[in-house]
Amino acid sequence: MSLFIRGGTVVNHDHSRRADVLIQGESILAVGTTIEPPLSADIIDADGCYVMPGGIDPHTHLELPFMGTVSADDFEWGTKAGLTGGTTMVVDFCIPDPGQSMLAAYQDWRRKSEKAAADYGFHMAVTSWSKQVFDEMETVVKTYGINTFKHFMAYKGALMVDDDELYNSFARCAQLGAMPLVHAENGDVVARMQEAMLARGIDGPEGHAFSRPPEVEGEATSRAIMIADMTGAPLYVVHTSCRQSHEAIARARAAGQRVHGEPLIQHLLLDAGEYRSDDWDHAAACVMSPPFRDKSHQDSLWAGLQSGSLQVVATDHCSFTRAQKRLGRGDFRKIPNGTGGLEDRMPLLWTAGVGTGRLTREEFVAVTSANIARILNVFPRKGAVMAGSDADLVVWDPAASKTIQASRQVSRIEYNVFEGFSCTGGPAVTVSRGRIAWRDGELRAEAGDGRYVERPAFPPVHVANSTWKAITAPRAVARDMVTP
Numbered sequence: 001m002s003l004f005i006r007g008g009t010v011v012n013h014d015h016s017r018r019a020d021v022l023i024q025g026e027s028i029l030a031v032g033t034t035i036e037p038p039l040s041a042d043i044i045d046a047d048g049c050y051v052m053p054g055g056i057d058p059h060t061h062l063e064l065p066f067m068g069t070v071s072a073d074d075f076e077w078g079t080k081a082g083l084t085g086g087t088t089m090v091v092d093f094c095i096p097d098p099g100q101s102m103l104a105a106y107q108d109w110r111r112k113s114e115k116a117a118a119d120y121g122f123h124m125a126v127t128s129w130s131k132q133v134f135d136e137m138e139t140v141v142k143t144y145g146i147n148t149f150k151h152f153m154a155y156k157g158a159l160m161v162d163d164d165e166l167y168n169s170f171a172r173c174a175q176l177g178a179m180p181l182v183h184a185e186n187g188d189v190v191a192r193m194q195e196a197m198l199a200r201g202i203d204g205p206e207g208h209a210f211s212r213p214p215e216v217e218g219e220a221t222s223r224a225i226m227i228a229d230m231t232g233a234p235l236y237v238v239h240t241s242c243r244q245s246h247e248a249i250a251r252a253r254a255a256g257q258r259v260h261g262e263p264l265i266q267h268l269l270l271d272a273g274e275y276r277s278d279d280w281d282h283a284a285a286c287v288m289s290p291p292f293r294d295k296s297h298q299d300s301l302w303a304g305l306q307s308g309s310l311q312v313v314a315t316d317h318c319s320f321t322r323a324q325k326r327l328g329r330g331d332f333r334k335i336p337n338g339t340g341g342l343e344d345r346m347p348l349l350w351t352a353g354v355g356t357g358r359l360t361r362e363e364f365v366a367v368t369s370a371n372i373a374r375i376l377n378v379f380p381r382k383g384a385v386m387a388g389s390d391a392d393l394v395v396w397d398p399a400a401s402k403t404i405q406a407s408r409q410v411s412r413i414e415y416n417v418f419e420g421f422s423c424t425g426g427p428a429v430t431v432s433r434g435r436i437a438w439r440d441g442e443l444r445a446e447a448g449d450g451r452y453v454e455r456p457a458f459p460p461v462h463v464a465n466s467t468w469k470a471i472t473a474p475r476a477v478a479r480d481m482v483t484p
């Protein structure tokens with residue numbers, strides 16, 4: 001089957017040009033101005049539109065067992081929500097219970113993800129340390145095609161790992177050519193702050209934000225960066241939400257370290273004022289970690305995207321229904337942490353980024369697909385509109401307008417933290433591996449259309465890091481031992 005996208009402007013992360021796109025089967029066959037489409041090709045008229053790589057959301061939690069419940073959007077509805085908003089691939093976190101085999105957790109996630117409607121991959125979480133974990137990490141990279149390992153520095157008593165475990169795991173990542181990821185918050189301090197808030201009688205959602213100030217995130221980010229440096233590993237900091245964390249990443253990059261930062265669309269647009277709402281359900285809907293910050297932090301995050309010190313915009317899509325959020329009535333520590341965003345990330349970022357001149361169109365592509373495709377070692381198969389790439393793309397209508405309304409969303413929950421936001425610019429057609437997955441309001445993708453994407457280890461970064469480490473490694477001083 002072939003598709004011919006005619007008359008649009010192709011936007012990649014490094015350049016834009018007027019060009020047609022011919023898709024044959026699941027791949028892009030040609031991009032250019034002189035292509036003759038086969039007679040049998042379905043034609044999509046992209047006049048006045050941009051043709052961009054489909055979005056990649058590298059941070060989702062679909063059907064995640066977490067905080068005594070399970071996140072509401074599963075792989076089918078999470079990926080369908082993504083396709084509706086122009087996202088054609090998600091990377092979800094496979095999270096073993098502490099002590100559980102990574103291999104067993106991987107099988108669980110493969111089973112859950114069979115119903116994905118768009119392509120997907122996994123990061124593997126390291127939730128404890130042992131000889132078994134050390135050994136299994138190799139299988140995860142070499143057999144399962146997972147080149148990223150996530151570490152929670154928060155969620156004490158559940159998923160949190162300590163510095164010794166971080167050191168062991170980062171060093172193992174460096175050996176395997178894998179990338180460590182961190183959720184950077186000082187979990188010990190958070191636990192003490194939570195007790196302090198409850199002792200003051202603060203048990204509502206605002207207590208969640210008060211107990212996780214930006215300093216707690218900034219310290220953990222700096223610590224993870226230091227440990228990555230000692231072990232020779234690169235580092236990717238998920239949900240970078242504040243100036244302190246961004247500055248730690250920018251400093252490390254200026255010092256030559258390979259460190260990446262990922263703000264979420266939520267932290268770019270929503271602020272801590274939400275927790276002051278007198279509607280408990282609304283404030284609880286916004287409970288996620290790290291929490292929304294005061295507005296001053298948003299300028300820092302936007303500046304990071306503009307200057308390149310932050311590289312990726314994700315969602316951390318982890319949705320819970322109102323009833324699930326109410327598990328935390330009377331004790332904010334029990335409100336399941338997480339918000340949605342998969343359907344809205346691309347239109348919101350376009351509106352608030354490209355629409356305001358904070359981002360160019362090419363930078364938009366960089367931070368929604370190309371950069372993460374490179375970091376995850378799937379570029380240019382993903383993240384590019386190029387001959388040979390997977391035919392995952394979005395025909396983007398800059399004039400499309402939409403007001404976000406939970407009552408019309410694909411996600412299974414009954415509210416949306418972006419309710420009422422107006423977007424200008426959005427997908428007219430989303431193409432997922434050569435098939436029209438969404439077009440003009442009609443979702444065509446079906447459960448099971450998605451494929452698992454393997455991501456091989458990325459030796460070039462590690463060869464560079466280990467070469468430099470070997471050259472600069474401490475050496476013993478040779479001394480002549482003089483016998484008295």
Ligand SMILES: NC(=O)NCCC(=O)O
Pocket residue numbers: 061183287288289290316318337338339
């Ligand atoms: N972010 C959040 O609040 N929930 C999902 C789990 C995590 O990423 O920490």
Ligand SMILES: [Zn+2]
Pocket residue numbers: 183238239289290
């Ligand atoms: Zn997290």
Ligand SMILES: [Zn+2]
Pocket residue numbers: 059060061316318
């Ligand atoms: Zn997350």
